[in-house]
Amino acid sequence: MGQIDFDDKNGLYYQWTPPTQEDAPSFVFFNALTGDHEAWEAYIGPECRKAGNGTLVFNYRGQTGSPFSTDLRLDDTLIAADTLRLLEVIQPPRAILVGLSIGGLFAARVVLGGFQAAGLVLINTLRRDGPRLKWLGDALVRVAQVGGLELLRDLYLPLLMNEDWMEANRNSFLVETGYTGLDPETGAYKLLSEAGRLSNWALPYEDLHLPTRVITGLQDHVFYNEPDVAALAARITRAKRVDMPQAGHLIPGERPAELADLLIQFAQEV
Template sequence: MTLSYDHVAGDGPAVVLLHAGVCDRRMWDPQWPALSAAGYRLVRCDLRGFGATPAPDRPHNDAEDVRDLLDALGIERAVLVASSFGGRVALEVAARWPERVGSMVLLSPAVDGHEPSAALRAFGAREDELLEAGDVAAAVELNVDTWVGPEADETTRDAVHRMQRHAFDVQLAVTEEFGRIRHEADLSAVTAPTVVLSGAHDVADFRLMAAELPGRLKDARHVELPWAGHLPSMERPAEVTDLLLGLLREAAPAGA
C-alpha cells in the first residue's frame, strides 16, 4: 500500500515530516514553504487512516510503511521530523534501520513501553466511551481540548478539529478493523543524533517521555518550550519553523 504524500524533489538533504495522531500531514503546512525554500528535499505523508490515506485493509506496521515510501522515492537517508505518534514511528524507523536516519527532531514524541498515567488512561476511556456512543463530535472536542496548547489561536484549533474529525470518520467507516504489527523500538540501536522538544503545558505523560529520552538514546538532548502544549509546530508556527531551520542547518545543512 502506498501512503498519500507530498514531495519536493531536489538535491538537498531529505527531510521527512511525520504527523501527530490527532492530525495528518496538513499539520506541517506552516513549515512546508520555509523548509522547501531553504533547499531541503521534503516529504510528508499521511499514515494509514489519516488524511488522504485510507484506513488499513490488513495488519500493518507504520514504520515499514515509511521505509517503503523512502524506498519508492529513492531516498537512502533522511532527517526525520516527527510529532507525537509520528515520533513513535520515527523512533522505530531509526531503531530498525539506523543507517537510513541521519538525525531526528522529535516534538512531544510518544515512546513505546511507556506506562500511561491514570489521567491518560481516563482520557482514553472517555474517548472510547464517546465513540462507542456515536458522539464523534464530543470525541473530537475532547481531543482538541486535551492536545491543543494555550498559545493556539482559533484557526489552529479549527485545523486540529478538522483533521481529527476526518481521521475518526475514515477509521470508523471501516467494517473490519486491522491492528498494527508492533515492533517495540530497541532504543539502544538508534544512532541518529536527536533533539527532543516538549511543551511545559503538555500532558504530563508526554513531558516525562520527552525528558527521559536523552537517557535512553546514544546522542540526544531535550529542550522544553515553556509556552507550548502538545503541538508546538501549530501553536507558534513561525517560532518553531525558525527553530527547525536552525536545527536542520546544524544537523544537515542544505548545499553542503
C-alpha cells in the same frame, strides 16, 4: 504529489519535493494519528523548502488519500513497514525524520528498522508505557465511539493546546450540532483503536545513535510528564532537548514559525 500502491486496496498518498540546495537534507514528516499531511504543509513544509531543504509528507493508510483494507491491523509495525517501502521508492537524500506525537514512535521504528537517517526529531513523543497510557488510549477510542473526532477535540484540545491557541480558536469548537460516533471501519477509528492502543512503546532507545532533537511543549497536559521525558531522552545517546514553554502538544499548529526555525537550524547542524 503521488501515490504508491501496494495492491488494489492499499497505498500511501505522498508529496515529495527534492532539495534545491546542494547537500541540503530532506525532511520526512510523520503525522499524528488524527491529522494528515496538511499539519506540515500549512507552514512548516514551505518554510523548510524556502531554506533549500527537501520535504516528504505522506499519509498513513487510513488517512486522507491513503486507501486500506479493513481486515488489516493499522499499528506501528505496519506504518513503519509502509514508510520503509515509501522511502525505498523516493530515496530522499540525507533524510531527517520528524515525528509529531506517536508519529515520532513510527519514525524511530523506521530508524531501528535499518533506514540510514541523518537525524531524528521527536515532537511530544516520549512517554512511558504503562496503565496510564493504556487508559488514555482506551478513553480516546471510547470518546470516538460516542461522539467522533468532534467530541474528542472538544474534550481534549483544552488539555493539549496552549492558552493563546485556545483563546483564538475557542469559537470553532463546542458548536450546537450534536455528535456522531465514528464508524468502526473508517481509517480514523482503526488508527485510534489499533495504532493508538496496540503500538509498542517499549523502544530500545539506546540503539538510536543518530543526532536527535527532543522537542517538548510544556503546556501539554495529557502526554507530557517531565520525569518520564527526562529519563527516556537520557537513553538516546545523541539527543538534545528543546523545551517550548508556550506550546502544548500539537506544536506545528500552535508555534509553526518557532518550530520551522528549529528544524532549519537542525538541518544545518547534521
